[in-house]
Every structure is written in structure tokens, then in C-alpha cells.
Amino acid sequence: MTGLPGNGDSVTLDMLKEKMAQFAKERDWDQFHSPRNLLLALVGEVGELSEIFQWKGEVPKGLPDWKEEEKVHLGEELSDVLLYLVRLSDICGIDLGNAALRKVQLNAIKYPAKDEGCSTKQIHGTSTEAD
Numbered sequence: 001m002t003g004l005p006g007n008g009d010s011v012t013l014d015m016l017k018e019k020m021a022q023f024a025k026e027r028d029w030d031q032f033h034s035p036r037n038l039l040l041a042l043v044g045e046v047g048e049l050s051e052i053f054q055w056k057g058e059v060p061k062g063l064p065d066w067k068e069e070e071k072v073h074l075g076e077e078l079s080d081v082l083l084y085l086v087r088l089s090d091i092c093g094i095d096l097g098n099a100a101l102r103k104v105q106l107n108a109i110k111y112p113a114k115d116e117g118c119s120t121k122q123i124h125g126t127s128t129e130a131d
């Protein structure tokens with residue numbers, strides 16, 4: 001495994017966590033990667049991500065009309081958000097993967113599937129045929 005993108009390996013949150021830790025250590029940037037700084041950096045990147053969609057109106061899933069360079073840019077901004085989120089979680093001592101899995105379970109309890117009596121209308125204000 002080379003750890004480089006595109007070599008067929010699946011990327012894990014742990015890999016990204018280690019990459020970010022190494023990146024900060026090599027630059028002596030641990031001093032700047034405080035919880036508050038990382039949170040602000042994360043929010044800034046969410047802003048940059050939002051700018052990509054700003055004023056475009058609704059866009060179809062899969063972004064079929066977008067140029068390749070726009071999709072590359074989108075991937076970069078999504079990555080910045082993910083990387084700061086992973087780093088913030090690490091610095092706060094949160095196991096993000098397990099916390100997210102637990103949250104998915106909690107979501108399923110809070111919003112039961114339609115067979116278990118939950119309607120789309122209750123949550124999104126619109127009905128589907130299944131409702």
C-alpha cells in the first residue's frame with residue numbers, strides 16, 4: 001500500500017487522521033491545531049464549499065452539466081471540510097467513525113422506517129406514494 005490516492009485501496013477515517021497528524025507534525029503546526037482554530041477553519045471551508053453552489057439554483061444529482069474542473073474544485077472543498085472535521089475530532093479525542101455509526105443507530109430509532117410507522121410527510125412535509 002502506498003497511501004497515495006487512486007491505487008485501489010479504500011480510504012479510511014483512520015488513514016486521514018494519521019495523514020493530518022503527520023502533516024501538522026512535519027510543519028510544527030500542532031500548536032495551531034487547537035479545537036477552536038480547527039472549528040473555525042472547518043466553518044471557513046464549509047463557506048468555500050457553499051460558494052460553489054451559491055446562486056446556481058437547484059442542481060441535478062450527479063452534476064451532469066458541470067465542467068470537469070468544477071467537479072475537481074468541488075472535491076477539493078469537500079476534502080478540506082472532511083480533513084478539518086477528522087482533525088478536530090482527533091484533537092478532541094473523539095473516535096469519529098464510531099461516533100458516526102452510533103449516530104446512525106440513534107437516527108434509526110428516532111426516525112423508524114415506514115414499515116415501523118414513520119411517514120415521509122411527518123419529517124419532510126411531503127408525501128411519497130408509499131405514505
Ligand SMILES: Nc1ccn([C@H]2C[C@H](O)[C@@H](COP(=O)(O)OP(=O)(O)OP(=O)(O)O)O2)c(=O)n1
Pocket residue numbers: 023029032048079080083084
Ligand atoms: N493551519 C493549517 C492550514 C491548512 N491545513 C490544510 C487542511 C486543509 O485541507 C487545507 C486548507 O488550506 P488553505 O487554508 O490554504 O485553504 P484552501 O486550500 O481552501 O485554499 P484557498 O482558501 O486559497 O482556496 O490545508 C491545515 O491542516 N492546517
